[in-house]
Amino acid sequence: MMNERALPSFSLRLLTGYYGLLQVVHLFVLAFGLKVYIQSGTIGFPAPPPRPGWEEQAEAFLLGNGALDAIIGVAAILFVIGFFKQQEWNQALGLVCVTASLCSGGFFVVGTILSGAWVAHPANYVGLVLVFAPAGMLFIMMIQSAWRKSPHNNNTA
Numbered sequence: 001m002m003n004e005r006a007l008p009s010f011s012l013r014l015l016t017g018y019y020g021l022l023q024v025v026h027l028f029v030l031a032f033g034l035k036v037y038i039q040s041g042t043i044g045f046p047a048p049p050p051r052p053g054w055e056e057q058a059e060a061f062l063l064g065n066g067a068l069d070a071i072i073g074v075a076a077i078l079f080v081i082g083f084f085k086q087q088e089w090n091q092a093l094g095l096v097c098v099t100a101s102l103c104s105g106g107f108f109v110v111g112t113i114l115s116g117a118w119v120a121h122p123a124n125y126v127g128l129v130l131v132f133a134p135a136g137m138l139f140i141m142m143i144q145s146a147w148r149k150s151p152h153n154n155n156t157a
Helices: 010-040 056-084 090-115 122-132 134-149
Strands: none
Touching: 010 056, 010 090, 010 134, 056 090, 090 122, 090 134
16 A cells, blocks of 8 residues: 655655765774774774874863764664654654754864864864764754744635
């Protein structure tokens, strides 16, 4: 039996698929970074340090941000699966996940800029921003989609 719900736009499907792939890769990168940290006692990947190295407080911040990112990543993968299976709950979970990803990314950017890590490794950090930038467009498209579906958004007066 055919599903009578309309399929999301191609752009929304593409960005959601990209976000899911990004989160899978992100989880592997975080796991590898944790392995390196456990072996070396310092954070160097995926967040290379400023020239003098990471201060203890910065390492604590990065470890906390990484743990939060791992939780977001798992939830985001569940969202993407629900999205492509057209589950009713996917939109709410997706908005939470993408919002959390953007907030976590914003904290990461501010923390690493203020620490001087961007000066020491500009290509690495600009590359990370470029890889995660489509999540911002996904967020905008998800808000627009939710707005269109809202029962309060009918233009009949």
